[in-house]
Amino acid sequence: MFSRRPTTSSAAASSPAASSDARRATLAHLQDFVRTRVGVEAYVEPPTPDTGATLLLIATTGEWTRRRVPDERTAFDVAGSLGIPVYNVRFTGYPQRMRDWNSRQRRH
Numbered sequence: 001m002f003s004r005r006p007t008t009s010s011a012a013a014s015s016p017a018a019s020s021d022a023r024r025a026t027l028a029h030l031q032d033f034v035r036t037r038v039g040v041e042a043y044v045e046p047p048t049p050d051t052g053a054t055l056l057l058i059a060t061t062g063e064w065t066r067r068r069v070p071d072e073r074t075a076f077d078v079a080g081s082l083g084i085p086v087y088n089v090r091f092t093g094y095p096q097r098m099r100d101w102n103s104r105q106r107r108h
């Protein structure tokens with residue numbers, strides 16, 4: 001369903017066990033992010049020519065994490081399963097708190 005990065009072997013990519021492990025790891029990461037931060041919201045990013053659809057989680061501090069998903073529908077479904085608000089970035093844009101957090105990180 002999702003992966004953090006492409007695999008180097010087509011055999012590994014087609015393995016149901018590898019796909020299942022990657023899906024579990026991605027879901028665990030997203031669940032942990034939501035569990036360990038306050039006020040997390042999800043933003044669904046559309047696919048681009050270089051990247052597939054992604055799910056972006058942003059905490060109230062502006063800290064964020066992004067993971068690739070198969071399509072936008074899956075991103076909405078995952079965010080719903082996490083029990084957090086979800087927005088389509090095409091319509092809302094990115095929240096200022098994310099830009100502020102990125103700026104603070106660049107200075108350190």
